[in-house]
Amino acid sequence: MKRKLLIIVLSMFYPAVQLFAQQQIAIETDRLQWLLQVNEKGKLYQSYLGEKLLTPAEVKAGRHEAFVGAGMNDLFEPAIRVTHKDGNPSLDLVFASVQTKKEDANTSTTIITLKDPQYAIEVKLFITAYSRENIFSSYTEIIHNEKGTVTLHNYASAMLHFDAPHYWLTQFHGDWAEEMKMQETELTSGIKILDSKLGSRAHMYQPPFFFLSLNQPAGENNGEVLAGTLAWSGNFRFAFEVDEQNSLRMIAGMNNYAADYPLAAGKPFVTPAFIFTYSNTGKGTASRSFHSWAGKYGVMDADSSRMVLLNNWESTGFDFNEQKLTALFADTRKLGADLFLLDDGWFANKYPRNSDHAGLGDWEENKAKLPHGIGHLVKEATANQVKFGIWLEPEMVNPKSKLYEDHPDWVLKLPNREENYFRNQLVLDLVNPAVQDFVYDIVDKLLTKNPGIAYIKWDCNRMMTNAWSPYLKDQQSSLSIAYTQSLYKILQKLRVKYPHLPMMLCSGGGGRVDYGALRYFTEFWPSDNTDGLERVFMQWGYSYFFPSFTISSHVTSWGKQSLKFRTDVAMMGRLGYDIDVNKFTEEEWHFSQEAIKNYNRLKNVISHGEMYRLISPYEEQRAVLMYVNNSKTKAVLFAYNLHTHYGEQFQKVRLSGLDPQKRYKVKEINLEKEAQATEYSGDYLMKVGLSVSSNKELSSKVLEIQSL
Numbered sequence: 001m002k003r004k005l006l007i008i009v010l011s012m013f014y015p016a017v018q019l020f021a022q023q024q025i026a027i028e029t030d031r032l033q034w035l036l037q038v039n040e041k042g043k044l045y046q047s048y049l050g051e052k053l054l055t056p057a058e059v060k061a062g063r064h065e066a067f068v069g070a071g072m073n074d075l076f077e078p079a080i081r082v083t084h085k086d087g088n089p090s091l092d093l094v095f096a097s098v099q100t101k102k103e104d105a106n107t108s109t110t111i112i113t114l115k116d117p118q119y120a121i122e123v124k125l126f127i128t129a130y131s132r133e134n135i136f137s138s139y140t141e142i143i144h145n146e147k148g149t150v151t152l153h154n155y156a157s158a159m160l161h162f163d164a165p166h167y168w169l170t171q172f173h174g175d176w177a178e179e180m181k182m183q184e185t186e187l188t189s190g191i192k193i194l195d196s197k198l199g200s201r202a203h204m205y206q207p208p209f210f211f212l213s214l215n216q217p218a219g220e221n222n223g224e225v226l227a228g229t230l231a232w233s234g235n236f237r238f239a240f241e242v243d244e245q246n247s248l249r250m251i252a253g254m255n256n257y258a259a260d261y262p263l264a265a266g267k268p269f270v271t272p273a274f275i276f277t278y279s280n281t282g283k284g285t286a287s288r289s290f291h292s293w294a295g296k297y298g299v300m301d302a303d304s305s306r307m308v309l310l311n312n313w314e315s316t317g318f319d320f321n322e323q324k325l326t327a328l329f330a331d332t333r334k335l336g337a338d339l340f341l342l343d344d345g346w347f348a349n350k351y352p353r354n355s356d357h358a359g360l361g362d363w364e365e366n367k368a369k370l371p372h373g374i375g376h377l378v379k380e381a382t383a384n385q386v387k388f389g390i391w392l393e394p395e396m397v398n399p400k401s402k403l404y405e406d407h408p409d410w411v412l413k414l415p416n417r418e419e420n421y422f423r424n425q426l427v428l429d430l431v432n433p434a435v436q437d438f439v440y441d442i443v444d445k446l447l448t449k450n451p452g453i454a455y456i457k458w459d460c461n462r463m464m465t466n467a468w469s470p471y472l473k474d475q476q477s478s479l480s481i482a483y484t485q486s487l488y489k490i491l492q493k494l495r496v497k498y499p500h501l502p503m504m505l506c507s508g509g510g511g512r513v514d515y516g517a518l519r520y521f522t523e524f525w526p527s528d529n530t531d532g533l534e535r536v537f538m539q540w541g542y543s544y545f546f547p548s549f550t551i552s553s554h555v556t557s558w559g560k561q562s563l564k565f566r567t568d569v570a571m572m573g574r575l576g577y578d579i580d581v582n583k584f585t586e587e588e589w590h591f592s593q594e595a596i597k598n599y600n601r602l603k604n605v606i607s608h609g610e611m612y613r614l615i616s617p618y619e620e621q622r623a624v625l626m627y628v629n630n631s632k633t634k635a636v637l638f639a640y641n642l643h644t645h646y647g648e649q650f651q652k653v654r655l656s657g658l659d660p661q662k663r664y665k666v667k668e669i670n671l672e673k674e675a676q677a678t679e680y681s682g683d684y685l686m687k688v689g690l691s692v693s694s695n696k697e698l699s700s701k702v703l704e705i706q707s708l
């Protein structure tokens with residue numbers, strides 16, 4: 001009787017958690033449901049995860065403990081493993097309480113507290129449900145009150161269980177200039193791990209996101225699939241273990257490799273969020289969920305309009321001066337772009353930054369190149385009616401720098417070992433508060449002195465090797481976690497003072513792309529490889545998890561495709577330029593100016609519309625995708641021919657996401673001469689479709705679709 005009353009009272013106050021007889025906990029979005037159940041012994045089980053059930057009370061506790069502590073009687077991969085102060089290496093997690101906080105009309109967080117009956121340690125699971133976006137975000141907090149230090153060996157953000165005949169894992173691996181290569185493989189018995197151990201950046205070989213398809217590989221519009229990512233810019237680890245009964249457990253969190261964490265009493269240890277969605281209508285639905293979530297919750301200032309910029313890295317490299325830059329401001333204006341971005345090479349005097357061998361860390365203007373300083377450049381840019389942005393790489397140092405000479409103890413390097421360089425540089429010991437202040441001050445001083453700076457590109461060109469923090473002394477195993485926490489601390493402090501400054505997240509191309517950092521950044525640099533053909537695949541890959549307004553895409557001179565092809569590819573992301581515009585012909589100037597006008601007219605749809613991937617470059621020798629605005633009145637379609645086999649004629653493509661009742665005007669844009677529009681019903685476009693691909697090799701088409 002009493003329990004029934006408690007359930008009724010809790011349900012009144014905590015609408016997102018429904019407690020049923022058998023202590024069922026239901027965490028729900030508009031479409032999805034994650035059911036957990038406490039059994040009679042107080043153990044927490046995952047009983048269901050998928051599309052909402054009509055009568056969840058029918059579900060009985062499953063056989064999968066929701067968050068397994070190591071050392072008891074479960075012999076598979078644990079979610080958490082600790083050694084207590086007295087040396088006991090086990091953790092028995094028993095349900096203690098559940099509560100739900102309503103964050104806003106759309107969002108609620110369920111907090112499940114688990115306790116060890118014998119030890120003063122508590123594990124809290126925080127699960128936020130974003131209703132309309134159908135996204136769950138899950139992280140863990142570990143706190144203890146033992147008399148001394150508890151060592152954390154494993155500390156997952158989430159553990160999920162599945163029962164299906166087959167499991168297919170899609171991962172994205174790569175290297176510099178080869179980011180986001182999609183691979184899919186069936187999971188077999190045992191453990192498959194996707195992880196990174198690079199420390200200062202999330203990945204070089206493997207970014208922190210994946211798809212897990214149940215039964216069979218999920219398609220774009222069919223199949224059951226979980227899409228997940230860790231909001232963390234440091235080492236991550238996703239483990240997928242198929243057991244002897246063909247059940248799968250997925251464990252996501254920071255990488256615990258060489259990272260035992262000594263946890264002092266009373267100090268909460270908080271893991272990053274594992275963000276995921278589930279769909280039984282394929283990867284397209286999952287991506288759209290991620291996009292709409294990112295547009296509201298996942299990315300800084302998601303709804304502010306992104307600027308078209310002209311960057312100088314590809315055209316000048318380190319070789320520029322005031323005159324060259326001022327001329328480029330005029331070019332930025334002529335092009336119709338909003339901002340000029342000054343890249344690497346503008347700083348350092350004792351060891352001038354004329355190549356990547358020297359100067360990194362000495363953040364004063366190089367007097368030979370910029371005798372009148374950054375302030376003068378901002379003024380000149382403003383006089384040319386364009387904004388000014390600047391490149392920084394504040395976490396790093398060249399040994400050939402004043403910074404290194406003054407503070408040899410500020411770098412990560414092993415005692416008794418040779419320094420190990422990558423791009424001739426070392427990583428600063430960000431864990432040291434004095435270094436944190438230094439990094440904060442680099443940005444703060446620059447912005448205080450030059451309030452006109454309107455954009456920052458924050459680069460990070462190396463991973464950690466031979467890493468040892470002089471500051472951490474005998475606590476080296478917490479370095480990888482402490483580094484990323486320190487980075488976030490600096491970024492957080494900067495965001496308090498500069499809440500809306502647009503910032504690009506860059507890491508020697510796309511070495512750091514994740515939702516942990518995107519809380520502080522407005523967009524990311526996907527790759528230094530801007531070859532139009534390669535970018536079709538890369539941007540396609542990123543589109544699975546990130547909305548187009550975060551994917552910086554520049555027209556450059558990489559790649560042998562036409563300017564039109566490269567422009568059409570860049571336009572499906574956040575359009576920008578990094579090309580020697582002085583080599584443009586009159587026609588190319590005109591084409592580019594018109595393309596920017598087109599982009600500006602359509603960027604709201606491209607940035608925030610629903611994205612439909614229609615033909616995958618992994619399945620055909622072409623790629624077709626489109627964006628549709630919420631009211632289905634405006635859409636943009638991009639089609640790229642990648643290769644034409646002899647005699648090949650491409651089939652018509654059926655469009656998606658339009659209103660069948662509406663009539664639409666379809667007009668090709670980004671052409672030298674204005675094209676005629678043709679009218680179709682939405683019904684026709686979605687059932688019969690259009691011929692959108694010419695069989696001319698490496699040709700492309702952009703269609704503007706407007707309802708009448």
Ligand code: DGJ
Nearest residue numbers: 313343344459508509528
């Ligand atoms: C790596 C980045 O990815 C490039 O875009 C450029 O900013 C260079 N660093 C500059 O050193």
